[in-house]
Amino acid sequence: xxxxxxxxxxxxxxxxxxxxxxxxxxxxxxxxxxxxxxxxxxxxxxxxxxxxxxxxxxxxxxxxxxxxxxxxxxxxxxxxxxxxxxxxxxxxxxxxxxxxxxxxxxxxxxxxxx
Amino acid sequence: xxxxxxxxxxxxxxxxxxxxxxxxxxxxxxxxxxxxxxxxxxxxxxxxxxxxxxxxxxxxxxxxxxxxxxxxxxxxxxxxxxxxxxxxxxxxxxxxxxxxxxxxxxxxxxxxxxx
Numbered sequence: 001x002x003x004x005x006x007x008x009x010x011x012x013x014x015x016x017x018x019x020x021x022x023x024x025x026x027x028x029x030x031x032x033x034x035x036x037x038x039x040x041x042x043x044x045x046x047x048x049x050x051x052x053x054x055x056x057x058x059x060x061x062x063x064x065x066x067x068x069x070x071x072x073x074x075x076x077x078x079x080x081x082x083x084x085x086x087x088x089x090x091x092x093x094x095x096x097x098x099x100x101x102x103x104x105x106x107x108x109x110x111x112x113x114x
Numbered sequence: 115x116x117x118x119x120x121x122x123x124x125x126x127x128x129x130x131x132x133x134x135x136x137x138x139x140x141x142x143x144x145x146x147x148x149x150x151x152x153x154x155x156x157x158x159x160x161x162x163x164x165x166x167x168x169x170x171x172x173x174x175x176x177x178x179x180x181x182x183x184x185x186x187x188x189x190x191x192x193x194x195x196x197x198x199x200x201x202x203x204x205x206x207x208x209x210x211x212x213x214x215x216x217x218x219x220x221x222x223x224x225x226x227x228x229x
Contacts, residue, residue: 043204043220104156
């Protein structure tokens with residue numbers, strides 16, 4: 001079955017610094033890949049998704065992710081962190097279009113220091 | 115437009131008690147899902163419903179039952195709660211769309227503690 005590994009349960013950056021959250025996946029077929037963000041005491045919100053159209057995917061709030069098949073990676077980046085980016089981020093993988101087999105990573109908590 | 119709503123927000127149960135978590139969506143989505151979120155484990159799918167009248171097991175269905183009451187509502191029932199079911203439960207919905215692979219929309223969650 002497909003799976004996701006997020007490297008680093010906690011990441012801390014200074015405001016204005018580059019944000020890099022790492023995600024590696026395992027899948028037996030070309031995957032669908034997602035990044036979700038969760039703010040405290042809220043549900044998950046989709047940041048961006050990869051569905052084989054383009055390897056560099058742009059999402060909301062200035063985030064983007066690049067699908068690298070050779071590295072089985074889908075890392076999330078943002079050039080300049082903002083205090084409002086502090087949240088927990090989840091990478092997820094699915095092998096079907098209908099989401100019924102979604103597998104989430106354990107999450108990375110992002111802290112942004114002033 | 116409320117999106118996905120869940121009740122209750124918080125619940126404390128004693129071992130062996132039963133309860134039902136309620137979920138409703140107003141986006142006319144066909145698919146609905148129940149997940150549990152545990153520290154260090156991300157979200158795991160408990161059950162899903164691809165359409166009204168159908169339900170299927172997900173990754174961790176043991177100890178749970180579900181009912182897709184109508185297109186809007188999808189409930190999760192714990193018949194005999196156990197401490198291992200202490201978790202945050204999220205309901206989600208989505209519309210199947212092969213062309214755009216629509217996202218799942220999540221509710222705010224129910225925090226359940228079983229003593």
